[in-house]
Amino acid sequence: MSRFAKLLFVPLVAPLLAGCNAVVLAPAGDIAVQQRDLIIIATVLMLLIIIPVMVLVVLFARKYRKGNNAQYEPNWDHSTQLELVIWSAPLAIIICLGAVTWVSTHLLDPYRQLGRLGPDRPVVAEVEPLEVEVVALDWKWMFIYPQYDIATVNELVAPVDRPIEFKLTASSVMNSFYIPALAGQIYAMPGMQTRLHAVVNEPGTYKGIAAHYSGHGFSGMHFAFKGVSNAEFDTWLADVRTSPDMLNRQRYLEVEKPTENVPVMHFAGVESGLYTAILNMCVERDKMCVSEMMSIDQQGGLGHAGVNNLAPELYGGGERNRSPFGPQKTYVAAICSTDEAIAMTAKLPALKAPNAAPLVGKGLTRPEMVAQSNAPALDWLAGKLAFNQNTPADAL
Template identity: 50%
Template sequence: MKHRLFRSVGIGAVLMLTAILAGCQQVVLFPKGEVGIKERDLIVFATVIMSLIVIPVIIATLYFANKYRANKDNEYLPDWHHSNKIEAFVWVIPCIVILILGYVTWVKTHELDPYRPLEHAAKPVQVEVVAMNWKWLFIYPEQNIATVNELVVPVDRPLNFRITSGHIMNSFFIPALGGQVYAMPGMQTKLHLIGNEIGSYDGISANYSGDGFSQMRFTTHVKAEADFEKWVSEVRTSDKALSRAGYIELDQPTEKHPVTHYATTEPGLFSAIIGRCVDGKTPCVSHGGGSVQKLSPFITSSVKKESPAEPASN
C-alpha cells in the first residue's frame, strides 16, 4: 500500500514539474546573439561529454540492483575482490572526459571573456550602464542621449558596455544575448555583446538588491541600422535633459519606473557617478593605480573614463 502511495506521489510530482517547465521560455538555450550562442554551445557540449559518464553509471546501477537483488539465483563468487579491467574502465574513461572538458572549458571561457572586445568589421556602439534603485540608466556617449529602462541597439554591431552602480552591488544580464557582469559602486566593469536578430529581449537584474528587485527590468530592442538612427532622432526631441542635478533627482528609489528619454546628457556624468561625486561638492574617488585618491570637485571632468579599477566579472 505504501509502495503504491509513494509511486503515485512521484508520478504526480513529475507531471507537475513538467507542466510548470512547459510554460518556461528557455531563452538561454535559444539565444539571439553571437556570445549567447557560443555560451549555449559550451553548455550543451559540457552536458553531452558528462553524460558519457553519468548515463552508463545510471544504467549500471539499475542493472546491478536488478541482477543482485534478494531472492534471485545468481553466480556466487566469495573470493572475488579485484579486476584490472574494471579498474581501468572506472579510472581511464573519467580521466579522459575530465581532460577534454577541462581543455575546452579553458579555451572557450577565455574566448568569451566579457572584457574582451568582439572581432567585427562594424563600428561598436558604446553604452554606459548604471544600476540604480530600482531601474537601469543607459547613457549613449557618442549620441549624447540617455534612457531609463530601455536599451535600443542596432543589429549586427558590437555593443561595448561600461557598467557601474549608483548604490549597491547588482548584476547586468540580457539572457538572449549572453553574458552576465556585476555592477559595483565606485567601480567599472565591462561587457561585450552583439545582437544578431532583430527583436525585443528582456533584460534583468540578476543580483538581489532590495524591495524593488523583482521589478528591476528593462527591454532590449535590437533594430535595423536605419530604425536605430530614427530612434536616436526621436529621443533627441525629448524635452528632458540629464544633468547632474537631474541624475540626483532620478537617483531616488522607485519601482516600475516608466521608460524615460533624455535628449542630452551632461559631459562627464558617467565618470562622476563612478567617482561618487555627482553633486560637485564631494571629492571624486579614483581607484587607479591601486590607491584611493581624492580629487578636487573642480577637476572631476578630467577624470579618465578608464581609470577605475576593473574587478573580475562573473
C-alpha cells in the first residue's frame, strides 16, 4: 500500500479516536487531578530526552548517508563538550523525575488522609469524612455505609467536596477497585484490608470498574459512582432506607454467590459487625475468624492449654464446615480462656479473665493453674452436655 493510500484512512480513524473518553486526563477529583499532573510532568521530562534523540537519529542518518560526501574522521574518539551534554542532560532529568515522583508518592499515598479538597482549599475540620466499606464480590461490588446503616450493590454515591475514606476487602479472589475520575486503583484482597482516601469535586456520574481479571463475570463487574450535592445525598439516603431488604449474615451469603451483570441493589439496614466478619472470613458463625487464628498463632499455638478451649456444644453444626471427628463442628472458641469464650455466647455471665501467662501454648509451665482457672466454665459445660444427652429430643 502506498503512502498516499495510507493517508486516506486518517479521516476514517479520526472520528473513532474523537469518541474516546480520556477520563484519566479529565478527572473530577483532586487526587485524580494530582495523579494526572504527575503523568504529564513525567511524560514531558522524558520527552526532553526522547525527542532530541529521535531528531538526531534522523539528522545523523541524513548527513552521513552514502551519497552526501560527509567528512570521514576514523580517528575521532572523544569530545568533552559532547560527553558533557550526553551525561548531564539525562542526569538532570533523572534527578528532577526522581524528586517529583518521590514527593508525589508520599503525598498521594492512598492510606494518607486528605489534606485538601483542591488547590488552596484545605480540609475543614468540621466536615466529617464519608466512610465507605467496600467488598469485592464475584462479580459485583458491595458498598456499606456504616455511618448511615445502609448498603448498596453496584452503586456508590458521595457528596461533592466531602472527603471519602474507603476500607476495602474481597470475598474470594483479589480484585482492583478503580474509579478513574476519582483516584488511582487500589487492590482488595480476601482476609486483608486496604484503604483509599479521595474526594469528588464535580457533580456527575462516573464509571467504576474492576481493574484486575477475576474470572468469568469480570467484564460485567462495574458500577456507577455518583457525585451529588448534600441535599441530593440526603434524598438518596431516604430512598435507600425505603428498601424492604436488610443485609444480615444470611442475606450476605446469598448475595455473595457468583452472579454476573447484577443490577443495583439497596439494603435499608446492615447487621452490626458484618464488615468485620467479612474481613475476617467468618460470616458463617461456625467458622473461626482470621483474627482469632492469628491471635492463637501469636501466642505460640494451642498447646496443652488450648485443649480446654474446644467447645463443640457451642459451635455445633455447619454444612460447609463439617468436622472430621463427628457430625458436630469442633471449634476453638478463643485463646484467652473457656470462661470468656462461653461468656461471648451470652449463655454465661462474664467472669474475670485469668492470668494469660499459663495460656501461652508451647511455653506452658503450670498446667494446674489452667485447670483451676477454667474449672467453673468446664463444670458448666459438662453439666450442659450431660443435660442434653439425658433429655429426650422432643423436650429440648
